[in-house]
Amino acid sequence: MTATSGLLTPSEVAAMFRVDPKTVTRWAKAGKLSAIRTLGGHRRYDEREVRGLLVGVPQPRGSQN
Template sequence: MDGWDFSPGQLLGPSDVAAMFRVDPKTVSRWADDGKLASTRTLGGIRRFSRQQVEHLMYGGNTR
């Protein structure tokens, strides 16, 4: 998905991403809805995010 690593050991939940960016988890969901943050969903419908992409964004990288 967009070249980001979505393997099981590299996934973060919405609350993990929210804590890293110091935002509400709903903001993270909105970023995913807007296409600013790639995500995949579990069988239960929970979003998971690529640790690689999140760290790339955190440390000054641009979205791909």
């Protein structure tokens, strides 16, 4: 988790969805995921929104929780 609670980096989101961080950036540019820009211009994603989207993603076989 980042220092700012509730916000995730592109790498953290990518790890959750098992995709490349560039894919997360493309999702944000396409409007599929909303991004917040830091003062330095980096994207951050709302953890609640990401987890809500993650619920709809089927889990790979063998990774039952």
